Amino acid sequence: MDPVGLSIFASRLEAVCDEMGAVLRNAAFSPNIRDRLDFSCAVFDAAGGLCAQAAHIPVHLGSMAYAMAGLVARLSWTDGDMVILNDPFLGGTHLPDVTLIAPVFAGGWLLAFVVNRAHHADIGAEAPGSMPVSRSIHQEGLVIEPVHLIRAGALDEARLQSIVAATRNPADSRGDLFAQVSANRAGTARLRELIASCETDGFRSGLCALNDYGERLARAALAAIPAGVYAFEDRMDDDGQGRCDILIRVRVEIPGDGTARLDFSGTAPQVAGNINCPLAVAAAAVLYVFRCLMPPQTPACAGAFRPISLTAPEGCLLNARYPAAVAAGNVETSTRVVDVVLGALAQAIPERIPAASHGSMNNLAMGGSAPEAAWDYYETIGGGMGAGALGGGWSGVQTHMTNTLNTPVEVLEARYPLRVTRYTLRRGSGGGGRIFGGDGLVRELEFLAPATVSLLTERRRHRPWGSAGGQPGAAGCNLLNGQVLPSKVALEVAAGDRLRIETPGGGGWGKVG
Numbered sequence: 455m456d457p458v459g460l461s462i463f464a465s466r467l468e469a470v471c472d473e474m475g476a477v478l479r480n481a482a483f484s485p486n487i488r489d490r491l492d493f494s495c496a497v498f499d500a501a502g503g504l505c506a507q508a509a510h511i512p513v514h515l516g517s518m519a520y521a522m523a524g525l526v527a528r529l530s531w532t533d534g535d536m537v538i539l540n541d542p543f544l545g546g547t548h549l550p551d552v553t554l555i556a557p558v559f560a561g562g563w564l565l566a567f568v569v570n571r572a573h574h575a576d577i578g579a580e581a582p583g584s585m586p587v588s589r590s591i592h593q594e595g596l597v598i599e600p601v602h603l604i605r606a607g608a609l610d611e612a613r614l615q616s617i618v619a620a621t622r623n624p625a626d627s628r629g630d631l632f633a634q635v636s637a638n639r640a641g642t643a644r645l646r647e648l649i650a651s652c653e654t655d656g657f658r659s660g661l662c663a664l665n666d667y668g669e670r671l672a673r674a675a676l677a678a679i680p681a682g683v684y685a686f687e688d689r690m691d692d693d694g695q696g697r698c699d700i701l702i703r704v705r706v707e708i709p710g711d712g713t714a715r716l717d718f719s720g721t722a723p724q725v726a727g728n729i730n731c732p733l734a735v736a737a738a739a740v741l742y743v744f745r746c747l748m749p750p751q752t753p754a755c756a757g758a759f760r761p762i763s764l765t766a767p768e769g770c771l772l773n774a775r776y777p778a779a780v781a782a783g784n785v786e787t788s789t790r791v792v793d794v795v796l797g798a799l800a801q802a803i804p805e806r807i808p809a810a811s812h813g814s815m816n817n818l819a820m821g822g823s824a825p826e827a828a829w830d831y832y833e834t835i836g837g838g839m840g841a842g843a844l845g846g847g848w849s850g851v852q853t854h855m856t857n858t859l860n861t862p863v864e865v866l867e868a869r870y871p872l873r874v875t876r877y878t879l880r881r882g883s884g885g886g887g888r889i890f891g892g893d894g895l896v897r898e899l900e901f902l903a904p905a906t907v908s909l910l911t912e913r914r915r916h917r918p919w920g921s922a923g924g925q926p927g928a929a930g931c932n933l934l935n936g937q938v939l940p941s942k943v944a945l946e947v948a949a950g951d952r953l954r955i956e957t958p959g960g961g962g963w964g965k966v967g
Contacts, residue, residue: 455663463660464753467506469643470568471495475508478570480638481860486575489865490858493572494518495637496754497645499661500564501525503756511953513547513788513855517543519759521545522555522569524527525600531557532565534607536616537640538576538631539600542591542732546816548784549577549595550584550832551632551764554603555695556638562651565657567847568641569632575819576629576830578620578685581908582821583832588728588779601625603851604635622821622828646689651764661718662887665757670757673712674746679802681710687720690771690791691921693727693917694782694942700725702790706798716740716795718773720768727942728910731783733766739855741793742766745798747806762938782910785834786817788855790912793919800921805843809885809961810918811853812837812894814904814930816957822871822903831870837882838892838927838960840918847960850879871903871949878955880928883918887962894957895929897960901947913943913958924962931956 455463482488494510499852501521507515525545529537537555540546546553550573558566577584577595584595591597598615603610614631618624641754649657689701703720724730741759745752766773771787774780793810800807816835822828834856841847852858863874876898884891909932917926932952933940934947946951 455660460663460667464506466648467497467715468508470497470641470648471506471508473644474568474570474637474641477640478572478633481606481633481636483626484575485632485861485865485869487633488545489550489861490833491525492858493570493959494749495641496568497641498567498569500566501787502567505566505661505664505755507754508660510838511857512742513735513738513784514551516545516736516741518569518571518816519741521734522600522735526567529600530608530779532558533557534604535602536635538598538603540598541634542780544594544600545734547735548781549597550574551784552598552634554634554638558642558645561654563654565649565654567643568638568645570637572630572634574630575832576621576623576627579818582823582830582906583819583908585819585832585908585910587908587910587942588781589695589726589776590775590779594728594779594781605937612825614824615678617836622830627754635920642721645712664753666672668753668755668758669750669760671749673761675735675762676708676714677710677712679708681708682802683707684798684801685949688794688797688915690787690790691941693725693729695727696724697725697727697938700729702771702794704794704798706795708802713761714744716764718764719799721766721770721772724769724771724774724778728779728781729783730771730778730780731788732780732945733773733789735784736766736772736791739788740795740857743792743795755963782817783890784830785817786912789813790856796803803923807921808842809840809891809921809924809963811840811960812913812916812927812958814912815856816955817886818955820905828868833959834858835897835955836847836860837894837957840960841887841891841924841963843891843913845889845964847892849883849884850895851892854890871901873900873902875900875952881957884950885920885925885927885929885959885962886966888964888966889962890929891920891962894928894959896954896956900952901949903949905947907947908941908944909939909940911918916960918958920961921963923965927959927961930958
């Protein structure tokens, strides 16, 4: 393809993903998908290579890109199929993230897949919100191995019912799953239109050209990093089961030939708590960091990630073995992987790498189990962005591996027995420096009915580091009725109790004076 034709082709692929996302959002029942936008959509080629994605959730998209090839190879596909899964050890991330995959056939040939992944506020865990302080994956909810939900256009109603029956609100669960089905159907229709306009051979050659172009841009970006070996380490606060200061270590090798190799040897072994993650989640964090260093026009395709490789010892925190608990690995450990890779690269290109951001998705899951008024809710809370030589340091934002919105106060109070008593910036929590880190947030909730609450948070012990002489951001803090809580805790609350989350600030950049 000529450059103009290739750009149009890439934009049309991205538009398929955007339309899938619009359908999913508009059809979803739960605020977690409809309001917080905790979902992602992408297109893959017939071998499971990433072709395009919407600007959705990095941890969803990177892990799908890493795991899809193995997924599609293990199953048989016919026109009209749709496969469902959430198993983190077979291509998922953590159990609330439910993935639907649909093949796209044209002229009798399997040419592509459309995929969406959405976070369900309840997937049948022991605790409401399905983000428990767990010790095994089997405490985290229903495990769905890759299996056909729809076969040749026919819905497996029994399988659907078995999934929704495991949840506390089957109506919402069923509605969200059908929203995911609708998104894939929209994506399949639009992708077939694109294939018809350029014919089968043209579509295949377009994908080849797109991957080659992405690889050229990626190699040029990597070649601009000074050759060398750069090491960095950081620590997770704790695993929620009594173990603290858990090491993550990386060695980044930049040979100077347009490639990058990362080795996480020396990282702590997997732990009893739920901050473990499958290798696909660690890969998502690595790919995210390097994608940020590539030119803006770099297509989100498999070719752009060909020059990047990583290894992590089997059985370590970043490559955990079944049945390790992983609920927080997807949200908290992935964020720390970003920090250690950025910390290593800051030694090579300090002017391009920011200080650590707030470093936690500040996960809050809760719900009530009264039969007449059962409810589940889950949210992530933003914090301070790390500052860099080129700016940054934004306050009260989601950063790095999450890209969700907050749930509007009006929606939260209308749907659940909750009152938001305070929601404001946490002034002065950003690290000092020539450029200040962003401030965190304060979010305080009053419970209007008894509830079960789970908190999975980080950067309560280890502050987000500053860079180039900048100061660290303030650590976060969780409080119930003024009493400090552990960073990871499950508790029962009564009507009138107040939960206050103070999120960390971002690190500052540069020495003052």
